[in-house]
Amino acid sequence: MDDLMELRESLGSQRPVAWDQLPDFALYMDQVLSYMDRQVIRFDADDGLTAAMVNNYTKSGLVPRAAGKRYGREHLAYLTAICVLKHVMSTRDIDLLFHEELQGGRTIAQGYGDFCASLDSALTLTAREMEQYTDEEALADAAIHFALISYAAGAASSRYVALLRQRKEQPEKASKPPKKGRKDKEGELSNA
Template sequence: MDELSALRERLATQRPVAYEEMPDFPLYMDQMLSYMERQVLRFDDGDGLTAAMVNNYTKSGLLPRAEGKKYSREHLCCLTAVCILKQVMSVKDVELLLSSVLPREDVAGGYEAFRADLDRSLNLVTDVMEGYPAEEDTAQAALHFALLSYAAGVASSRYVSLLRRRREEAGGAVPAKKSRKSKEKAEA
């Protein structure tokens, strides 16, 4: 099997597991990191999730705090979405988007909707890849997917901008995080 066929096969078959198929018991950091290796398509050793990244996502409020150094299904759902979306948008935009589509009060439902959208997107790319079966089409296929990525990025960016503006108009903008000193001054 050549590299492009192997890629098409992975895109067609490798998916994050359903919420109900995730471990129903809490995982320690190293277990969670190992589990996440199977949740996201990766091609390089250097692009995996690390403990430092998880800690940064938690500090920024993108991920809920661990429950006694243990991570639940909800953490796995959030991390799956973050790891996928951060490949194509800023962490700030990921945070805004996930607060809308993966709400803390219904992580399971939001995650399953996320998985359904991801599945449709991966199937679309897999179908388009079949139109470029020959090795000679590699440059044309790369151009096609680059332009498709550009177009999708422009659309995504515009949708995120609209979402941000609607939140601000509704008074639901996420306030900027204040430093500890700023909070102490405000309370004094």
């Protein structure tokens, strides 16, 4: 039960730092990896960010390229969000959300601030829920309870992402010219 108490305490108190508390100087890769260990709650030793992961996120366009192998605030903000979201959604969906969140002149600082506020709310809610499940005899009940919350939240998230993707694809379809019709047997134009 000490593990659960430790997790509940982490969920209740450990948060990524605010935008203005992120380092205002550039970091090298090893410094970034060390910093990210403090930014997110890690569930086991194999759960950390690696240099290969950062490089893959950069190659795929999820994270902006580093300036001469040095990473700044915006990189740390992106990587914080990715390290949390990768547990529950694909990088394709994360990419869509990043682009949507930064529409209309929103800055990375604003998007990161909103992300941190939502994360704080979710972590606080989960820590409070855990207070109801302290009996060692009810571990299975607790696991099922949190799995079902995860299932319900995952279903909602997936639907929101699907609606965003659908909305994004509609203007693309509308901007494509219609296919040219061909003549049928009587010489009439048909779109079949």
